[in-house]
Amino acid sequence: MPTPTTDGNSAHDVHGGLPITRRAANRPVPSADLLRAWYRDLILIREFEIRCMQAYQDKKIGGFCHVYIGQEAVAVGCVAALKPQDPLVTAYRNHGHALARGMKARACMAEMFGRVDGCAKGKGGSMHMFDREHNLFGGHGIVGAQTPLGAGLAFATKYEDEVINNGKSSRVTLCFLGDGALNQGAFHEALNLAGLMNLPVIFVVENNGYSMGTSIHRGTTQSHDLSSKALGYGIDATVIDGMNLLEVYHGMKDVVEKCRRESRPAFVDMRCYRYKGHSMSDPRKYRSRDEEAIWEQGDPIGTFEKFILDQGTITQDQIKSLQKEVKLEVREAVEFADNSPVPPLSDLYHDVYREPWGKYSGTSEPRMYGGALNPPTFRATREGDGLI
Amino acid sequence: MSATQELEFRDAIRDAMSEEMRRDKRVMLIGEEVAEYNGAYKVSRGMLDEFGPRRVIDTPISESGFAGMAIGAAMLGLRPVVEFMSWSFSLVAADPILNNAPKMLFMSGGQFGCPIVFRGNDGAGGQLGSTHSWSVEGLFSNVPGIKIVIPSTPADAKGLMKTAIRDDDPVFFLESERMLGMKGDVPVGEDVLVKFGQALIRREGADCTLASWGRPVHFCMEAAQELAKEGISCEVIDLRTIRPLDIGCIERSVRKTSNLVIVDQSWSFGSPGSEVAAQIHQRCFDDLDNHVHRVHAEDVPAPYAYNLEQEYLPNTRKICEAVRSATYNS
Structure with missing residues (x-):
């Protein structure tokens, strides 16, 4: 059986990319406490997403739901390389980023359940996770839309530090995007502006090889060398093995430090694989089960677990107890979400404007407010009804 | 002052x-x-x-x-x-x-x-x-x-x-x-602000209300001047902001004049003009002497030729015609 690969040219290499420089072997191993905390984050995200899939099938979660299973090392490693005050903005596959950033599982789950205790009071949903306390600026549902926002967050931190406070730029912004966003105009405009204006923003492409059902080779030029996209805008690029947490951490540490020091943008081709479909309704007919099986052998959690066991950082018993703890935490999050009230209907007209003119109840006709609470019931159209 | x-x-x-x-x-x-x-x-x-x-x-x-x-x-x-x-x-x-x-x-x-x-x-x-x-x-x-x-x-x-x-x-x-x-x-003054949602009556009148915003307000003023010569007295309201919308100002004026002509340089279908018309029909149904009239850009792409463009936009002639029609003077 071929080994899973993110850097070769085997039949199952979905990225077809150039080789990755490996860094972790030459670096000091992070402290045992840190390694254990990261392990806990990895299994928390995995467990959370498994329970999301169940809750979705139970119709507790509505709309679209994109799970992060397989990519956990990317969120955990990237966030570990940041400071808490560094802004983070991402796309719609964002539960992992929110949890890695420190959002409580219960707030994240309640949001997906559309409940009032969700991180956005149930108004954002699965694709739109926001957390001011943890500098998470969303969760954005339109592919690529978050890339100019990321440039703008970097613009603002630099402006605040340098223009308002006459100091030195101190923060970097991390902007996640999927490989599908590489083909959107907004991405290219954001890179051009970031390069032109020397903005301290890191564009991390979570390159899982597929934009929905389209393999990167079918949708993106230069898919074997995404670095060329960045180089075209004068931005340095780094390729990182996103299936290996230590590689993500050390690779990102370098990128973050350089970005912070030079106050310049950076681009990362983060090679990874999503084990599940694009969303919950995806039967994955565009790829083989063999391909998935091979990638699952290189599971980022299994790889990291083996590493910390080999290191003697953790024992089998400690792993078991952590797994139990995390299962309990996520189960509690689901119960919390299930018991959280639905938002009051009066919430519908809150947070539309910060400065409404009086009590905001819609600009068009204030009386519609009462009417909206009692929508008429419509009879389903029957055959022969015609289009009336 | x-x-x-x-x-x-x-x-x-x-x-x-x-x-x-x-x-x-x-x-x-x-x-x-x-x-x-x-x-x-x-x-x-x-x-x-x-x-x-x-x-x-x-x-x-x-x-x-x-x-x-x-x-x-x-x-x-x-x-x-x-x-x-x-x-x-x-x-x-x-x-x-x-x-x-x-x-x-x-x-x-x-x-x-x-x-x-x-x-x-x-x-x-x-x-x-x-x-x-x-x-x-x-x-x-x-x-x-x-x-x-x-x-x-x-x-x-x-x-x-x-x-x-x-x-x-x-x-x-x-x-x-x-x-x-x-x-x-x-x-002059750093703190002279104009609040949002407060329409301004640019000209007082008794027979017909003209509601507009932006550039067409000036066409309304010209039309009001011309119509005055015919004995039709127009009240011209400048909305200044569309959201928030000072519908109350138009409502009060319409209760006085019983007629409303809206002048809006965007297309008519699903426009601020149609929204104002709908709201005024709802609020002033019994006060209106005629249905609300609207002067919009014509429902075609904007043309290049000078004469066509002038005809495409709301202009003084079209506003006068609408007011005469609304007030049964046509």
């Missing part, structure tokens, strides 16, 4: 921006040609010299990129003023300005707002053809979460711009290239 100075429309906007930038370092101006070129229409003349390139920022022609970038900056607490050389060009930035700016506060459950001003030229009249002649209020007034300002005089332009910059919500500020050279008396 406080002291005034005579200013061109463009300079009134510039003064508002400059005063607010002196007052608050979080305010900056960004857009195409705003800095070194001094503004494609010279609105930002002199601002680069005063504030430097860190606060008056030239961008490449990249509306989607710099609009989105400014929204990201506003989420973090800056208060950007973004110039679109023309609102027609904002259409390539539709996703950031319609999907991000007005929805951020709501989607984040109140955590992140978007205190930003987008401003630029709106409307036809300069023979720029179909692509450059948008009256975007027709499209954008449909979207909750935005405030829409359309001033008709230099004084309002300054006072409303200052309010827009201090406002915590996204504001779309619609100027008219046709009016930038118009002169008018503008009150």
Whole structure:
């Protein structure tokens, strides 16, 4: 059986990319406490997403739901390389980023359940996770839309530090995007502006090889060398093995430090694989089960677990107890979400404007407010009804 | 009455921006040609010299990129003023300005707002053809979460711009290239603001209410003057902002005149004009002597030829005809 690969040219290499420089072997191993905390984050995200899939099938979660299973090392490693005050903005596959950033599982789950205790009071949903306390600026549902926002967050931190406070730029912004966003105009405009204006923003492409059902080779030029996209805008690029947490951490540490020091943008081709479909309704007919099986052998959690066991950082018993703890935490999050009230209907007209003119109840006709609470019931159209 | 100075429309906007930038370092101006070129229409003349390139920022022609970038900056607490050389060009930035700016506060459950001003030229009249002649209020007034300002005089332009910059919500500020050279008396003073949602009665009258905003307000004033010669007395209301909409002012006027003609330079289908008409029919059903009449841009793409463009837009002749019809004088 071929080994899973993110850097070769085997039949199952979905990225077809150039080789990755490996860094972790030459670096000091992070402290045992840190390694254990990261392990806990990895299994928390995995467990959370498994329970999301169940809750979705139970119709507790509505709309679209994109799970992060397989990519956990990317969120955990990237966030570990940041400071808490560094802004983070991402796309719609964002539960992992929110949890890695420190959002409580219960707030994240309640949001997906559309409940009032969700991180956005149930108004954002699965694709739109926001957390001011943890500098998470969303969760954005339109592919690529978050890339100019990321440039703008970097613009603002630099402006605040340098223009308002006459100091030195101190923060970097991390902007996640999927490989599908590489083909959107907004991405290219954001890179051009970031390069032109020397903005301290890191564009991390979570390159899982597929934009929905389209393999990167079918949708993106230069898919074997995404670095060329960045180089075209004068931005340095780094390729990182996103299936290996230590590689993500050390690779990102370098990128973050350089970005912070030079106050310049950076681009990362983060090679990874999503084990599940694009969303919950995806039967994955565009790829083989063999391909998935091979990638699952290189599971980022299994790889990291083996590493910390080999290191003697953790024992089998400690792993078991952590797994139990995390299962309990996520189960509690689901119960919390299930018991959280639905938002009051009066919430519908809150947070539309910060400065409404009086009590905001819609600009068009204030009386519609009462009417909206009692929508008429419509009879389903029957055959022969015609289009009336 | 406080002291005034005579200013061109463009300079009134510039003064508002400059005063607010002196007052608050979080305010900056960004857009195409705003800095070194001094503004494609010279609105930002002199601002680069005063504030430097860190606060008056030239961008490449990249509306989607710099609009989105400014929204990201506003989420973090800056208060950007973004110039679109023309609102027609904002259409390539539709996703950031319609999907991000007005929805951020709501989607984040109140955590992140978007205190930003987008401003630029709106409307036809300069023979720029179909692509450059948008009256975007027709499209954008449909979207909750935005405030829409359309001033008709230099004084309002300054006072409303200052309010827009201090406002915590996204504001779309619609100027008219046709009016930038118009002169008018503008009150002096850093804190002379014009509140949103307060229409102004520009001319009092008894027989018919004319409600408009932006450039067509001046056509309404001309029409009112002409109709006065025929013995028809018109009340002209300048709405000044579309969102919020001061429907109460129109309602009170219609109760007095019993007739309403709305003049709106966007297309009629699903427009601010149709919204005002619907609301007035609902509120003043028993007060109206006739159905509400509307004068809009004709329902065709904006033409290039001078005569066709003049016929395409609301103009004094069409307004007079509508008022005569509404008041049974035709």
